[in-house]
Amino acid sequence: ACGGGGTTQGAAPAQELQFGLSADVPKLQPHLDQGAAAMMLDSVLHRGLLGYNAKGEITTALAEKYEQTDPTTYKFTLHKGLKFHDGSPLTSAEVKTSFEDLANPKSAAKIVSVTQGIQSIETPDAETVIIKLKSPNAAFLSYIADTTAAVLPSAAFTAGGESWVGAGPFKLVSHDKGVSFVVEKFDGYYNAGSVKLNKIDFPIYTDGQARTNALLAGDVDLIDFVPWEEFDRVKSDSNITLDAQSGPFMYLNFNVTKGPFADAKVREAVALAVNRENVVSAALSGNGTPIQGVPVPETSPFYNKSLANGWEQNAAKAKSLLAEAGYPDGFTAKMLSTSQYAFHKDTALSVQSDLAAVGIKLDLDLPDWATRVSKGNAGDYDIAVSGSAGVVNDPSFLSKFVTGPAEHTRSFGYNNATINDLLAQGVAETDEAKRKAIYDKLSETILTDAPFVSLAGRAQAYAYQKSVTGFSNIPGFLTFNSGYTLTETSIVSP
Amino acid sequence: MTAFLKRFHEHATPLRYVALAVVVTVVAVALFAPLFAPHDPIAQDVANKLRPIGTPGHLLGTDQFGRDSLSRLIYGARIEIVVALGATLFACLFGTFLGLMGGYFGRLIETLTMRLTDVILAFPPIILALLIVTIYGSGVMTLIVVMGLLFAPNFARITYGQVVGVKHAEYVEAAKAIGAPTPRILLRVVLPNIMSPIAVQMSLTLASAILLESGLSFLGLGVVPPTASWGLMVAEGQRFMASNPDLLLAPAIAVVATILSFSVLGDALRDWLDPRSRKVSRPKAAALTEVRA
Amino acid sequence: MSNNTSEDLSMEAVRRCPPRDEPPVLAIREVSVDFNIGGERVQAIQDVSFDVYAGEILAVVGESGSGKSVSSLASLRLLPDTANVTGSITTAGTDVLSATEAEMEALRGDDAAMIFQEPMTAMNPVYTIGHQISAALRAHRTVSAKEAHQLAVEMLDRVGMPEPARRAKQYPHQLSGGQRQRAMIAMALICDPKVLIADEPTTALDVTVQAEILDLIKDIQQRTGMAVLFITHDMGVVADVAQRVIVMQKGRVVEEAFVNDLFDDPRHPYTRKLLAAVPRLSISEGSVPVIESDPAESQEDVVLSAKDLVVEYPGRLGRRGFRAVQNVNFEVHRGEILGLVGESGSGKSTVGRCVVGLLKATEGELNVCGHDISNLSSRRIRPLRKRFGIVFQDPASSLNPRASIGDSIAEPLRLHGNLSSGKEARKRVGELLESVELPSSWYERFPHELSGGQRQRIGIARAISLEPELLVADEPTSALDVSVQAKVLEILLELQGRMGFSCLFISHDLAVVESLASRVAVMRNGTIVEAGSINQVLKQPQQAYTQRLIAAAPIPDPREQRRRTVERRAMSANEATRA
Amino acid sequence: MLRFVLKRCLLGLFLAFIVLTLIFLSLHLVPGDPAEIILTGEGGGAASPEALAKVRSELGLDQSLWTQYVQYLSGIISGDLGSSFRDNSAVTAAVAERLPRTLELVAVAVLLALVVGIPLGSLAAKRGGVVDAAINLVTSTGISVPVYVIGTVFVLVFSLKLGWFPAGGYRPAEADLAGHLQRVLLPALALSFGIISVVSRMTRSAVLEVIGQDYVRTAKAIGLSGPTVFRKHVLRGSLNPVVTVVGLQVGTLLGSTVLVERIFNWPGLSGLLVESVLQRDYPVVQGIVIVISVIFILINIIVDISYGMLDPRVRTS
């Protein structure tokens, strides 16, 4: 294939990367951004105090160093002479305003549930930031290492948090709406010396197949979000590396305010009735992992093998649970999913077939995504297919799926005091062994109360030409932070 | 019926017989789908997914759920026939009516009818479909109405364009002069003389209907899964096109064959309606060359 | 135009002895044509042979549907695909049945030109006539578009088109029947063809124009030695122009003779019948068959009256309209046939269309069967329709091409005739077909499968199917051979006798008008210039135009016609000098 | 003539107003909340009720429908199509940027369709028999294979297999003309497939209709060559339905090139339209629909005028 990027041939490759991006980003709001494409841009344009390395370990970023002075106090020391792309200085004052915004419920920051726990932010000098929490939070650092905790220039807050100017390793040089972003290396970056790429061109390819084709044709060097149907095709190309990690996961929600699913037994029956292998195979083209219990990643220290398979398929047990709940002959219910995303629809179809086997007949409601979200938020469903990810790999991410106001990613009307309690204990506990015990307990509760039914982890993949080195897909939910590794990426001659 | 067949035979070419056979087969298969289908079209068997065409037991292979493509194709014919034909007929009747009225009467009626079509046309089809379906929910009936509404303006405009050309013809005047009431003039004089582009448009619309059904199914606005429809199968197949082209092949061929057959029959209808071409003239040309030789 | 006797005499000589030493320009040998109708072969002509030599006019007369048009179309290989032609045809040196398409293209329009029978459908409605004529020229000559247009205008002028420059820019539908025909003739003559095949070229023309056209053709022929195959049913015209005549019947040539011989001594019974049926203008014979209607009675019963009728055609795209009829007044009484004659383009058809409510009068009053038709909505007119009928001038375009002729005739019966069954309709249609001398088995045929005269008869059958009180007949017999014409006239007279039917009879054939009408009105330039009883107008014409009209009417006697031509030329020469 | 155009244009404005009102109302009837989508993105995000309320009020969605409508209308009258919910940019600018791109695709596709479709249809009509059947097969395939399948095949073959073209994308013509043209060709070709078929089938039927007319025989009789007869008389007489369908195709395509745009990654208007619907970006949807409808209404006016041009018997008044 002929090179569109002009980076695949020649002796000394220009350090210019063509990155096929999966979506346009109309507005960049690092504190809010949840989409893969937006987070990718956040990770090159912006930086927070901390970051992640390729293995998913917390590293320093704008903060040269940090320490936890007591269970609720963190002290960060910034690099000297930090600058935003526009040349304005980045000092502790900017860090403070940024964190205040992150903690403000009205700003809808992605990690607001964590940042709301901030008691105070002190800035004794231009390079020092001291953050005090109301109560200990074992996962606090993981959260603020996410791209969302970027430090933004104060101008951003008058623009509602929108910011194309940051303190990240690259600065935006042009944005052709719907077509591409171009960023160039920012010489004022604290670690500019180690950044090898001079320029990254992000042509936008919203269609997965088109994106894959562009990579295979050599038009681009790297793509994100490889569609599952295309994994085999990409893998079979010897010039290309497919870098997949388990990412977000698919699960079922219930409307627990009415009907059969108000009964935990029925929900558990559902959990036991579904064949997760089929979901992986049919909806994700086999590129995922069945999750038969609480979705704590296997790599996590909190992973408990005995609990991880608590929802192993068992149709007989499911049936008896249904009978116990008073539905020996099953019932009919409405299942909400969306047709806008094929994997959501296919997951629904797979589940529909499994549940039919135990007598639960599901009528599918497959509107577009916006309607799906509205209906989810309004509880206009009996059972729903969802897909989401935690922000961090720390099990505290589970709170997102079981507590909080009505929200389409959560079972409608679900509220369980025991679970809420255990979650609170979990983040407050700093001792790892004790934490593990708490989360095991939480897992057990979830297994029987089934506030959601996990189905499968989706393999989230980047794919790139062999000439691209240093880029890597950060495992787990951190896959969306993989843009952090672009600072180490370079292009070598093949 | 026998008269029809006789008339058909008059214009018949082997191709037209094949086309008739295809259409009859599709309709029969659709009617008696349970008799023909080897499997339950929605029964999943993920272990046997994405089998290629020619797999024993799954003649046309299986899809990503391991559902039998042949059975889905057979059941899909039902939906396709109902939806595509239904929408086409609806569009044709409604649109032709509007066009006839607008073209023939002119003035206020023209303004009302033709501007109504302008308004419908002004909405990009996908948007109109999306709006209606999201508001009223998807389903076969909605599909028929949506697509009928969408395609009606095409008929209206084509009819209109033809009618304005024909309405001053002397034979129309002659019909007026013998006191034929206007509806009769429209139906018996004007319509037969403008029928051929309408007939062509019908076969085109049928194709568009299947395509749009496919597109809408793709956007989840079509028939509700797991019900099969050809359009849905084509849309699904496209996802796996690069890796498993077989999945697309069967429904695509079914769609092409059906549309081809309908357009061949459309041509037959055209010839049938056109007295000038009603006697197939090919043998005559041959005779002429014989004479010359 | 000079008119000395010696030239006439030399012409007479030519008529007798066409030059036979050269090969014929058009040679038709044992040609047979059959058509495929619904898989069956229908023989149209059989073993037809004749020759046309340079400088000669061969007239073809015969029964309507006898294959005259088919033979002429065959000579230029213009028959539809459904036709099967055998035999041999040589046209201007080209073997027509084996020539390549390119050879045919070079032949057609240049060496051999054709005038078609029905000019309405034969001209492309989307081009101006000027354009179409210059296209015919430019197909064979390298001239600039501008020059070609100029020549086209000149040609139009020569064929007697009034205001040729303006007309050249008009579309066929904006012209009267006769004007279209003149455009058609201009198109055929523009390249000075070696052989001209003229299929009823003057049927739609009033006699004055007809006379001019005939003169023109003769003129060109003398100048260039053009051979002319002249199809006509008008024996007067035959007498005027032809040197030799062939007579066709039922697809065969039944007689071939020099013109004088044919009139003096017809051999074949059909020829005799034909000549016997020819209506003759009384002035040429001295005896006047007068059909006197009782004026006292008819005064009461005015079926149709026009007062200060004005009709205007709207202009296209905002241009000024055209006033085709101006302040016309006339009355038709019950049981009366009013003849309407006059110059081509004078507004006769326009009046006719107005009478049946197809056109709205711009001004004035038009009373039909007791209703002021110019003020009625079309819905109110409809019930009246069964009381009046119309025969359109152009039969080809007035028949629905998608309806079988049977259905076309049955339509009024179905609408008004409260038929009890389809069978009855078939029966009635069969009767009607037979009454216009067509086989009742033709129910299923389509208009394009008929000859011009046959189509015209369909139009007549349709118009009389309801036995109307008032009939507007626009040149109803123009395309009919005289024997059929006689039959049709008989039907009209019979209707008149039986049920007091009235008729506005538009015609350019004065003899026909005379044999049918009791009164006649003469139109020119949109006004009625003279009106009165047949005797009055035809015997003592007051207006110069009427006089010319009568002088121009051809007489079916070659010697007499020669004399009249000389007279007429003298008259127009006088007029010209006076003017 | 001028009066006719003027009248139709005024009427067109009124129609555009109706379209506008309809689209405005129906968009608000459609379930789905712009604020939710803005805040949650495509991912499985969650948004707090406070944040939702804040965004709604920023977008003016908390006002009554009537107020929103009046505001929108007054904006339109002053030539302002509003600004996007998603990035606050002016809709006018977005449309101005995207429209030419889609128009370009459509124009190239329609041009191709005319250049190929009319001769193809004529050939089918003239030759009949096997040629006709073969063309019928090709055109039937052309109309029944979805454009996204054809497009995908093109990419797989021409870009991946043969490497002749890039696999989609867009380069502004003024910056990189060659790159621009390289990327126009395949999508336009894919798009033209269906139109070629439509044009060809319409042409075929219309030609058959005209070819038996007496005036065609006359044209032959004056010695015009076969091609001239065909071009000037047969085709000319057949154009009416062809013009009609081409007009319809152009109009319809403007809003329906989304699938091609997606497959070839062409940042056109149609893609933006669909995306804006999915994202419930009302002002953008409204803006685009208005622009498309105005164009369509104009096309229809042109087509109606052309009836009068093509056939003098049709009186345009």
Ligand SMILES: Nc1ncnc2c1ncn2[C@@H]1O[C@H](COP(=O)(O)OP(=O)(O)OP(=O)(O)O)[C@@H](O)[C@H]1O
């Ligand atoms: N549709 C039309 N638009 C404009 N002018 C027209 C139209 N129809 C006829 N005319 C004009 O009106 C005049 C009268 O036409 P009309 O057909 O009544 O003549 P006519 O007396 O029947 O002649 P002919 O004997 O040749 O048939 C002619 O000059 C003709 O050009």
Ligand SMILES: Nc1ncnc2c1ncn2[C@@H]1O[C@H](COP(=O)(O)OP(=O)(O)OP(=O)(O)O)[C@@H](O)[C@H]1O
């Ligand atoms: N296209 C056709 N298909 C079938 N039959 C035809 C066709 N054209 C002519 N005929 C038949 O062939 C016969 C001869 O027709 P032709 O037109 O030559 O008659 P004609 O002598 O010119 O008569 P007229 O004086 O009435 O014009 C008629 O019986 C007619 O019905």
Ligand SMILES: [Mg+2]
């Ligand atoms: Mg004839």
Ligand SMILES: [Mg+2]
């Ligand atoms: Mg007339």
